[in-house]
Amino acid sequence: xxxxxxxxxxxxxxxxxxxxxxxxxxxxxxxxxxxxxxxxxxxxxxxxxxxxxxxxxxxxxxxxxxxxxxxxxxxxxxxxxxxxxxxxxxxxxxxxxxxxxxxxxxxxxxxxxxxxxxxxxxxxxxxxxxxxxxxxxxxxxxxxxxxxxxxxxxxxxxxxxxxxxxxxxxxxxxxxxxxxxxxxxxxxxxxxxxxxxxxxxxxxxxxxxxxxxxxxxxxxxxxxxxxxxxxxxxxxxxxxxxxxxxxxxxxxxxxxxxxxxxxxxxxxxxxxxxxxxxxxxxxxxxxxxxxxxxxxxxxxxxxxxxxxxxxxxxxxxxxxxxxxxxxxxxxxxxxxxxxxxxxxx
Numbered sequence: 001x002x003x004x005x006x007x008x009x010x011x012x013x014x015x016x017x018x019x020x021x022x023x024x025x026x027x028x029x030x031x032x033x034x035x036x037x038x039x040x041x042x043x044x045x046x047x048x049x050x051x052x053x054x055x056x057x058x059x060x061x062x063x064x065x066x067x068x069x070x071x072x073x074x075x076x077x078x079x080x081x082x083x084x085x086x087x088x089x090x091x092x093x094x095x096x097x098x099x100x101x102x103x104x105x106x107x108x109x110x111x112x113x114x115x116x117x118x119x120x121x122x123x124x125x126x127x128x129x130x131x132x133x134x135x136x137x138x139x140x141x142x143x144x145x146x147x148x149x150x151x152x153x154x155x156x157x158x159x160x161x162x163x164x165x166x167x168x169x170x171x172x173x174x175x176x177x178x179x180x181x182x183x184x185x186x187x188x189x190x191x192x193x194x195x196x197x198x199x200x201x202x203x204x205x206x207x208x209x210x211x212x213x214x215x216x217x218x219x220x221x222x223x224x225x226x227x228x229x230x231x232x233x234x235x236x237x238x239x240x241x242x243x244x245x246x247x248x249x250x251x252x253x254x255x256x257x258x259x260x261x262x263x264x265x266x267x268x269x270x271x272x273x274x275x276x277x278x279x280x281x282x283x284x285x286x287x288x289x290x291x292x293x294x295x296x297x298x299x300x301x302x303x304x305x306x307x308x309x310x311x312x313x314x315x316x317x318x319x320x321x322x323x324x325x326x327x328x329x330x331x332x333x334x335x336x337x338x339x340x341x342x343x344x345x
Contacts, residue, residue, distance in 0.1 A: 003057040003122035004323050009047040012058060014323060020118060020126035025072035028130035030084060032120050032344040034143040035320075036061040037330045038151060039177070040267075044115065045331075048269060052115050059121030060086045060114040061151045063143050064344075066134070073130045081137040083300065084120060084127055086151040087293045088112040091132045101132070102290040110290070121323060123344050135296040138304040144341060145303050148182060148310045154293035155265060156182030161295070162287050163238045163263045165190035172196045172227055172236035172255055174220075175243030175266065176204040178313055178339050183242050183265060184212065185308055192238075196230060198223045198251070203336055211312050220251060227255045236260060244268050256284055264288040316340040 003017045020029055038061050044052040066080045076082060088111075089096050089104035096104050104110060108128055113119040118126065127133045137146045160183060165171055169192040173184050176199035184197060196216045199205040205217050218226040227236050235257030241248055244266030256262050262284055302308045315338045318326040326340045 001123035002320055003118070004059065006044055006052060006054055006056055006058050008054055010045060012045055012324070012327065014321070017057065017122070019124050022068060022070050023126065024128060025070035026129050026131065027070045028073055028076060028127045028134060029067040029069075030062075030064040030082060030120075030125050030127055030134070031067045032062050032064040032123060032125055034063050034147055035059055035120050035342040035344055036147055037121075037326060037340050037342070040111075041114065041121075042331055043267075049115060056114065056116065057118035057120070057122045057125075058114045059119040060084075060111065061148065062120035062125065062344075063137065063146050063149075064120075064125070067124065069130060075131045076134050076136060080134075081143075082134040083137060083146050083149040083296055084113070084125065085133040085135070085293050085296060086111060086113065086154065086291070087133070088117075088128050089132050089294075090129055096132075099294055100292055101294045102292050121320070121342065121344075123320070135300055138300055141300060141304050144311050144314055145309070146300065147341060148178075148313070148339070149296050149299050149303070150293065151291075152179045152182045153186075153299055153308070153310055154296060155179055155291040156184070156186040157295050157299055158291045158293065159183050159240055159242075159263050159265045160186035160190060163187075163240060163261050165192050165238050167191050168193050169237035170194040170196065170227070170231040171238045171240070172198065172223075172252075173240045173242060174198045174223075174248050174252055175241070175245075176201070176208050177242070179265065180242040181208070181313060181338075182310060183240055184208070184215065185310065187240070188212075189302070189307065194230060196227060196236070200245075204338075207338065220248070223251055224255055231257065233257045239263070241266050253279065253282070253284060256282070259283045259285075261285045261287060313339045314341045318342055320344045
């Protein structure tokens, strides 16, 4: 089969590889029908994911059809259309039992697909712990509608859930990239009084204004004053930081009102500083970490009900044979790209 492979720092290549086989009774083999490229894939390419293993097939955003299952798999069978979770989790350890599946104690727990074991920018992928890592796509939901369920949409859903958004809240989302938009959509489900998106890129700010006209939009330079003018208690009640750029962590806590929740969704390249003397008296609650992607079935139900739609994020489509061109467009933000869809079969 064809598979995009991490060769070395700075180099991916589309290669011929053997089709994966079942290795455990809890595995499934999925024929990938549609995939995508994530910024985390670029982090691997650029060497900022030390855990990534040269030689692995990259990619962790995908949907497909179950091809084969191990003898202990109970929830899916060959022929089922499924989403694939970005995280591998056993469902049995202390952390899984508490819903903290990102911290699964299995050797491949957490983000493994496309990082430490072969992922899905390929024609087929082996999914460990298939009962946990696969969710059946409901009738009437297309591959494109379900494409982001296992990663960036799960991230947005998790972030909105742990932020404890209330209907009287002003919610600030910093960053309108793909994960930021997914976070915005999931925050909308909570029906807050006011939603503000801070985005520096004019094209992405325009995207938010076009598709979500009820959302207020500002740039980082004006953000603090803008939030103050458009909130009821001296700042945002909830801040979700999804940008991970220079100074966005500082911007997040400065825009929060006293006793607010600041949820850090972003992954930073450098350490951030908590200036505690300057923060003293704000009594902020910080929530941080990687997504606990255990809500995929609920997310798929919301998509089926018409309450979530991420298809506007798909701006470009390619075949697997064209994936290197897709990377060039996505990595360099060419032609107004937000997300690409890769047809694998």
